[in-house]
Amino acid sequence: MSRRTLGVAVIGYAFMGKAHSQAWRNVRAFFDIPAAEQKVLVGRDAEQVSKAAEHYGWAESATDWQQVIGRDDIDIVDICAPGALHAEIAIAALKAGKHVLVEKPLANTIAESQAMAAAAGAARNNGIQSMVGFNYRRVPALAHARRLIAAGRLGTVREVHASYLQDWLADEAAPMTWRLRKETAGSGALGDIASHAIDQVQFLLRDTVTDVSARLHTFTRRRPGPDGVEDVTVDDAAWATLSLAGGAVASVHASRVALGRKNSLRIEIYGSKGSLAFDLERLNELQFLDATAGPAEEQGLRRILVTEPGHPYMDAWWPAGHTIGWEHTFTHQARDFLTAIRDGIPPSPSFExxxxxxxxxAAIEASAATPATVHL
Structure with a gap:
């Protein structure tokens, strides 16, 4: 399979479907990886998905995902639908022998996630790969930060401060969407963007969270919908303190009502020998302090412009000093997934x-409801 052109189907044509579509369209132009063809874009509205397919470069569109995953010319199923649909589609696609990429969070519940992980494990035994789309693992600056931490440049990591702040719901008159209904989204800022921050804490430190203490809050509890005013059933903001197995303590804050913050994933990591800082709104930059280099009077965070060919992913792009953008993380994600399929190596992050x-x-939700520290 890896030696021929792989047929790709993306399920979902809105924001994430568009981001993933541009990745499949561009990945072969920059990376030497197996050929992948944009076969079909799937959505519920036949007219709208047809327009999107033409605009995004897909050969065709469809409205029946079950029919699509049964096709012999589809090798990869990329799921960009709301979280409530992830488990059903992913499990069916894996059983049909398709490689599966699914947007984060993996699902809306632990039970759904467990079923997906079990299906992925069974499919892996037959050479079928699966991956969850935490695309910020593919930001070159964050991948480089992970290298620095693994090399011991920060010494023993003590504290991590991770925040993901947006403001698209700051206006109380902003309308209802599926992201504000628990039955479709699972949770609000928690699953939508705090999941990214939590994944980064574990990814960067190569460590595992062991317990949490948290709070959730909804600031605007009712919003206008297509059929009148509706109750908002998810959180607007989340706060959590996380303990990690290696001894570090992390604080996580996520909000979709932080006025003035458009898409600010900020991560600060403090160790015994140095520190790092990153902000997604300055995606190509990493701040680094080496506390062992020279006297204290001459120390301070220094800016690393992550555009050199030796930085992760950057050798495929432009001459040194030329920056890349948010959309490139999805291209890197497609590159890594296709490489894993070619090499027969399970990609990361896995469904597990x-x-x-x-x-x-789930532990954060339980802690916020108690409130109490919840041990995992």
């Missing part, structure tokens, strides 16, 4: 990794 994050999200 997604399940681990789901357990943390």
């Amino acid at each position: 990794d997604g399940l681990q994050v789901q357990r943390i999200l």
Whole structure:
């Protein structure tokens, strides 16, 4: 399979479907990886998905995902649908022998995530790969930060501060969407963006969260919907303190009502020998302090522009000093997934990794409801 062109189907054509579509369209132009063809874009509205397919470069569109995953010319199923649909589609696709990429969070519940991880494990035994789309693992600056931490440049990591702040719900008159209904989204800022911050804490430190203490809050409890005013059934913001197996303590804050913050995933890591800082709104930059280099009077965080060919992923792009953007993380994700399929090596993050994050999200919800520290 890896030696021929792989047929790709993306399920979902809105925001994430568009981001994933551009990745499948561009990945072969920059990376030497197996050929992948944009076969079909799937959505519920026949007219709208047809327009999107033409615009995004797909050969055709469809409205029946079950029919699509049964096709012999489809090798990869990329799921960008709301979280409530992840488990059903992913499990069916894996059983049909398709490689599966699914947007984060893995699912809306632990039970769904466990079923998905089990299906992925069974499919892996037959050479079928699966991956959950925590695309910020593919930000070159964050991948480089992980290298620095693994090399001991920070010494023993003591504290991590991770925040993901947006403001698209700051206006109380902003309308209802599926992301504000628990039955479709699972949770609000918690699953939508705190999941990214939590994954980064574990990814960067190569460590595992062991317990949490948390709070959730909804600031605007009712919003206008297509059929009148509706109750918002998910959180607007989340706060959590996480303990990690290696001894570090992390704080996580996520909000979709932080006025003035558009898409700010900020991570600060403090160790015994140095520190790191990153902000997604300055995606190509990493701040690094080496506390062992020179006298204290001459120390301070220094800016690393992550555009050199030796930085992760950057040798495929432009000359040194030329920056890349948010959309490139999805291209890197497609590259890594196709490479894993070619090499027969399970990609990361796995569905099991997604399940681990789901357990943390559930522990945060339980802690916020108690309130109490919840041990995983």
